[in-house]
Amino acid sequence: MSTFVNLIPDMSQWIVAPVLLPLATAALMLLIKERHRPIKSTINLVSTLAGLTLSVLLLLWVNKQPAASAYGIYLASNWQAPFGIVLVLDRLSAMMLVLANMVGLASLSYALTRWHHAGVQFHVLFQLQLMGLYGAFLTGDLFNLFVFFEVLLAASYGLLLHGGGSARVRAGLHYVAVNLLASLLFLIGVAVIYGVTGTLNMADIAQKLLLTPASDRGLLHAGAAILALAFLTKAAVWPLNFWLPGAYTTASAPVAALFAILTKVGIYSVLRLWTLCFPTAAGDSALFGADALVWGGIATLIFGAIGILAASSVRRIAAFSIITSSGTLIAAFGFSDIALGSGALFYLASSTLSGCALFLLVELLERARQISGHHASIDHGHDTLHAFVDTEPMPDTNLDDDEKVLVGRVIPAALAFLGMNFAIATVIIAGLPPLSGFISKLTMLQALIDLHNTAGWTLFALLIVSGLLAAMALMRQGIRHFWSSQERPSLRMHALETLPIMLLLGTCILLAAWGEPVLSYMHATAEALHQPQGYIDAVMAAQPVDKIVTIEGIAP
Amino acid sequence: MEFVISLAIGVMAGAGVWLVLRPRTFQVLIGLSLLSYAVNLFIFSVGSLAIDKAPIVKPGLAANLLNYSDPLPQSLVLTAIVIGFATTALFLVLLLALRGLSGGDHVDGEEEKH
Incomplete structure (x- = not known):
């Protein structure tokens, strides 16, 4: 493993590739007619896999650098910061890239069995969605962030209606x-911040903030607060989150699963800009809005936990669990504590993957309940897994009074698979030992004990209570779905539908198994976030590539 | 001029907020458009308002904000207009789709029960 890591070349010129790859793929797929879906699916899958490889390489590359200089800077069109747009790769954005990619790959492979037939241009919108996500995670420019936000939102409008x-x-x-x-609101915030600081480069804004005269500081804080409102709406923080349950429960399963990462974009933006602009060293503006983040997050957590308990379907539970995880993250980051932050980053990874898996499981569960005649007709069943459908009785099987097979009737294989995965997802989402949800919550709880303040103890209690409520609600649904004695025909699942769920939950299990290196990565990420000077220096010192020297090989 | 601009922004934003809170989809659409006009004017105005100061550098005139207006907000407005136009068009499509599906123009797809 370590020798492989040493082989990774300098990737700093590859930072723009995760944005260009989906753009090129989407453009290519637009040229292909809708009836050639198999070709589109193949191109989409290959491109998404290439994106995953690329982002994992970027993550390994950024992680092998020493902590103080773990930044990759890409100057678009070779313009030096702050005059051009910069793309910045650090540990946080590399992690978000990999998460977005995994969620994307999972929902794509799930969609390939049937959902991509349900409307036009699914594949194009999907790639544009990925492009917006990657761009938002990579960009170091405030207005460019707005543009990528709009790209991912525009694609998400189309996907939501897919x-x-x-109802949709x-x-x-x-x-x-x-x-x-x-x-x-985003635009107003950007305009005010530009009016005060005269720049749109995030690192440059952070630098100029220290020089802002006291008379402009109120205006600056107003701009930052309005900007934060836009991000917090995206992150589904109470009371800005009433749109979420409706949108996420009506979206088709692969789209809802992909949307599990969308709220995280809002959280990422808050985390990035807030740690950059208002660190403890920022003088009069130090930790501006920390209380709002902490208590807003706590209110969101309460709202989500009550919603989970009140939800009547697994789909609504999944939607409210997204809100709960947003609340947990916003509150935890608001404390601006390194140990708490590293636990929260771990929770970010674990909750994104498990939330995505739950949305995919939901549809299979509902199919298992509702399967009767017309629902099954959508399913061609051409290449269904044999183990899952082969429940026909053998000629000489023992039959009971109702002419039913005695052996093998209790739990069909498909239902057993669903039950197993549902149990794993429950354990992760509720934060029960021994999986990744527990490790992340434990890390956060340990850090909260050391804080010794009211908000800390409130979050401490709520983390435990919300986990308990989520476990209760999910177990209740599990009993309804798996232990009820309804007669139902065998459930048909395609291998491609089971694969992404296993991939996502398997990654969560690996996160728990490799807890030590993952936690140390998260710790390094949190530390770098609390030392924004490293980010600022890296961006401002980035030099344009000197074409002549590199091409001709003339060393100065 | 500052007074006229700020009055225009205020009136459009106020009317926009009022319309966005109305229950009819078309009112919401017009409200969103008015709000985006207000925001565009606002972005334009953060780059200092000036008359006869084009943001194109002339020879012999020092390139600072005393002699020219700031070009950046103008390009931001241009981008914001294009993006706002596209998303408003999409909203219009949704509005018509909802009207076709529900037969009414209430934002919830059904009339409130009194």
């Missing part, structure tokens, strides 16, 4: 209206 139907259109209308308003 499959059609009046209604939820889509609300979703679009809320996000358009949030985008306007």
